[in-house]
Amino acid sequence: MGNTETVLIVGAGPGGMEAARAVADLGKRAILVEAKGEIGGTPYSSYATLTPDLQETEEAMGHIVRGIHQNPAIDLRLNTRVVKSEGEVGAFHVTLESEDSTQTVVEVGSIIVATGFQHFDPGRETQMYGYYEYDDVITLVDAERMFKSGAIVRPSNGEAPERVAFIQCVGSRDRQIGNQYCSKVCCGIASKQSIEIKRMLPNAKVFIFYIDMRMYGFWEDQIYWKAQEEYKVNYVRGIVTEVIRKGDKLLIKGEDTTMGRPMEVLMDMVILSVGMEPSKGVDSHVIEPLEALLFSCCRAAPGRQIFFRGIRPPRLSFARRCAVVVSKDGDHGRR
């Protein structure tokens, strides 16, 4: 009964788009389901520019998005969610529900879950970074929003910051929070943003406080070295412990571990390098019928989510995550 020629892909971010394209390239049919009214996922909707070339997002990703829309083998369902799925590998009956509550059942042979991530909410941080206390403490995502608007300013007073600090690993690599993994992109993104800030505000002093800078080979000289060598971004080994207001500035306290002493410095703006957590989509009922297959790799234990990397060298260096392929013969490959 099953339709092994059709693959259902849940989530149309970079992961889902790439999966759909690959399915189409293999001569099969893809049903690409996206909860939102737009495809492209988190980067397409939230980021101004992308690594490694600091290209505008539209420029870097536009052709991929258009490619999906134009591909006849991809049946795109926007504003649609999966509400139920039954069956087994090779023969799934999946109920989709669109915005107007219309339900349709599709027959597919395999399902790819590519529901992506959400940004870590810094209100949960065990360090005290004051994101919910001070306007001038922002996240990488807020910063992207500013870059999109074309100016980087202190939200509290609209003035250009003279001193900006990035704090790495916010919400990642932390047993107390329960996220024991490295989010893999934030070191590169902070470095990218530091370059952008220096381009916009050449006189600003930019600091990056880190445990270790992780570029995973993609972004070493293109971004990290460049920021440090060309743009004189200050990389300080040691993470900030707390951020607290002093007058109209932010006082950051941490240890400069290279020097081995506690340090306290005033900043105009602090950017929290928030990590990623699996999006709620991963938990939805898409998963339930597949639990036995997926649980072992995807949600083995809270805080131990697995990151999946592209099979081929990615055209965009996205760290694809939580995209699990359940193929018809039951051997579940991973993307």
Added chain:
Amino acid sequence: MEPLNLPITGTKVETSKVFERDPETVRDEDLREAIWELGREGEWIVQPVPEPYYLAPTKFGRMKKIPLEHTWHHKSCGQCGHIPGYSTSIFWLNRILGYDYFDPRDQTSCTAWNYYASATSNQAAQAAVAMRNFSAAYETGYYPLIHCGTSFGHYKEVRHELVHDAKLRRQVRAIIEKLGRPFVMPEEIVHYSEWMYAVRDELAARVQYDLSPITATVHPACHYYKLQSGDAIYDPEIYGGQRTAAVTGVVQTLGAQVADYSTWYDCCGFGFRHILVQRDFTRSFATLRKIEVMKQEANPDVVLTHDTGCVTSLDKSQFAAKAHDRQVGVPVMSESQFAALALGAHPFRVCQLHWHSVDYRPLLRKMGIDVDRAWAEFEDDVSKIKTGELDYVTWEHVL
């Protein structure tokens, strides 16, 4: 150091960003479930929080039961010994609100001050001391309310160890049984400042003075919120729910201004061992990192806190610093003393401010309290005691 002309910032956050907790992300293990489970398994008796109780939000959103009355007051050796107005004010407030409480003699200190100072003890001994006191409370039918921040934090640690370490639990249980006592774990471990938070509106309704001209800085006690950190009160109204609301929530409700300062998270410098035998450290830390910073950034009329050690180090350290021309001179007391003053308690008969070092008179005058008359009244009590006309100052004198 020149005072900086900084705008005084209160506890209202300066951002429109609002934190909303996602219940799925809560990491704090709710020990109460484990405590009840161990109770069902017969490992110990669980003493429930007596009704009526107040539900206060904690760091990760769990609601904590705070008993209003029938409380067994676990006193603090430092408070009762050197800052007796601290505990007296807590009792006085209970009386003013008409809440039944019990002030036991069958109580030892938690002995954690000594443990953190000298390590001349061990896990089992510390747990046995705690469980002996809990047992004593249970036998009176009253519910433990812990006065000291260190006792509170240490008992939370002990509770955590007893829940997770069956061997330790058996060992301590055997000791308590040898003493002929029941083995009891209270459902919640509650600090008096949480009780203050629970009754803050009742207190505010009885305030006698206009506190709006008073600026206070708050020092949150490390052992209150850094040990077993999930179990401390947080309130979305206070610093966006990102810092503990203990003390601050109460003082603000009473009508005083609470000012923030940039070493809010810092320790007071007590050090446990240091305060007794290495006070150069305590003095430096308390004055350079706390009092001077508060003075420079907020120029407060008073420093309020909720732990024995913090009152002691912050208050007593200022004298020597003054001799070195440091920017000090801010009176220090517990929020229970401050609340009692605000509700019209006698500054000397109840709040016992004559045990404090830094001059508190300017504060009292600013509040509208006639200090000189109050002192004359107290001196009168003292001479009556001296002549034998009076045995003690009693509750009848002060209510």
Added chain:
Amino acid sequence: MPSNLYKEVALEEKQRLFDEVKADPRFETYLYGCYECGICVAACPSARFYDFSPRKITQTLAREDVELFYEQLNDDIWNCSQCFSCNRCPRQNSPGGLITVMREVAVNNGLRSMKEALAGYTRIIYKIMTTGTQVSPDMLQEDAFPDWGPQVKKVSENLDVWRRALPPETLHTTGLSWQVEERTMHELYAIWKMTGTLDMISLVDEGLHDIMEEIMDDALEESGLQVD
């Protein structure tokens, strides 16, 4: 790392002490590993005034570097304020808790540096262990706290009457923080005995131990409490 200090102490001895620390049941939840991120250091009051670093303590224990461990066991641990500000470690270590455990080992092994650190403190041990309250009003004496200003003198001069001028009946004490029932103290003695705490004191101060033992044994005999 090989250490230039304490060369006279055999490596086996250092290892033995390290193993004792590691054997404490709390050890495995106080130490996981260390990022060297310094979060603990910036929160630490003692790091601001001493050449002291909770990061170094954790790192040393994580590396099982017994030479450095032995140095810290002697030269560093008594600087800690035991405030536990360092508990916000992302690896969920408790550097302060590790120090508590190290201190306990230092006491249990009668280390000289421990005795030096606790010199002048032993009267407090006596007070807490024999009465159940740590600081009594009569400790507020000018000669003990000269740096606390003239108000200490006032307290000591008026101590008796000022204590009587306290409304709570339990606070009319001068040698105790509050009135503690005799039975309560005896139960405390039983706890010290049964948990080996009293024995620990003999390693800190033999004389003090003997005095306390006599007091406690007499009291326990009188009270009829069984301790073994």
